[in-house]
Amino acid sequence: MFTEIKERMSKIEDDCSSLKSVKSEVQTVRTLAEGSASETARLRLVSRMDDSDDRARRSNLLFFGVTDSFNETWAQSESSVINVCSTNLQIDVAPIDIERAHRLGKFVTGKNRPIIVKFSHFKVKNAILSNAKNLKGTDFSISEDYSQTLA
Numbered sequence: 001m002f003t004e005i006k007e008r009m010s011k012i013e014d015d016c017s018s019l020k021s022v023k024s025e026v027q028t029v030r031t032l033a034e035g036s037a038s039e040t041a042r043l044r045l046v047s048r049m050d051d052s053d054d055r056a057r058r059s060n061l062l063f064f065g066v067t068d069s070f071n072e073t074w075a076q077s078e079s080s081v082i083n084v085c086s087t088n089l090q091i092d093v094a095p096i097d098i099e100r101a102h103r104l105g106k107f108v109t110g111k112n113r114p115i116i117v118k119f120s121h122f123k124v125k126n127a128i129l130s131n132a133k134n135l136k137g138t139d140f141s142i143s144e145d146y147s148q149t150l151a
Contacts (some may be wrong), residue, residue: 060145
C-alpha cells in the first residue's frame with residue numbers, strides 16, 4: 001500500500017510538472033497573440049489614418065517650377081497657378097475654383113518652392129491633371145498630393 005501511494009504521488013508530481021510546462025507555453029502563446037493583436041490593431045489604425053489623409057488630399061495638386069518671390073501671398077500663388085493653367089494647359093481656372101493655394105517650405109533665393117492647391121471641385125483637378133502632359137518641355141510640372149506613406 002505504501003508503494004502504491006508513493007507511485008501515485010510520483011505520478012501526480014509528474015503531472016504537475018507537465019502542467020507547469022503547458023501553462024508556461026500557454027502564457028507564451030497568449031503573450032504573442034496579444035502582441036500580434038495589438039500590432040494588427042495599430043496597423044489597421046495607421047491604414048485608416050492614411051486613408052483619411054488621402055481623402056482629404058484628393059482635390060489637391062502640387063505645382064512645381066512656378067517662379068517664387070519673397071513674401072509671396074496666397075493671392076499671388078493663386079494668380080500664378082491660374083496663369084500656368086491658362087497659358088500652358090489651355091484650361092480656364094477661375095479664382096472660385098481654388099479653395100486654397102500657398103507655397104510649401106521656407107523661401108530660398110534661387111529656388112522655386114512648390115505650390116499646393118486645393119481645388120473646389122474634383123473635376124477641375126482632374127482636367128488639369130489630364131492636360132499636364134502639355135507641360136513637357138517646360139519648367140513646370142504637376143503632381144498629385146499623396147500622403148507620406150504613398151509618396
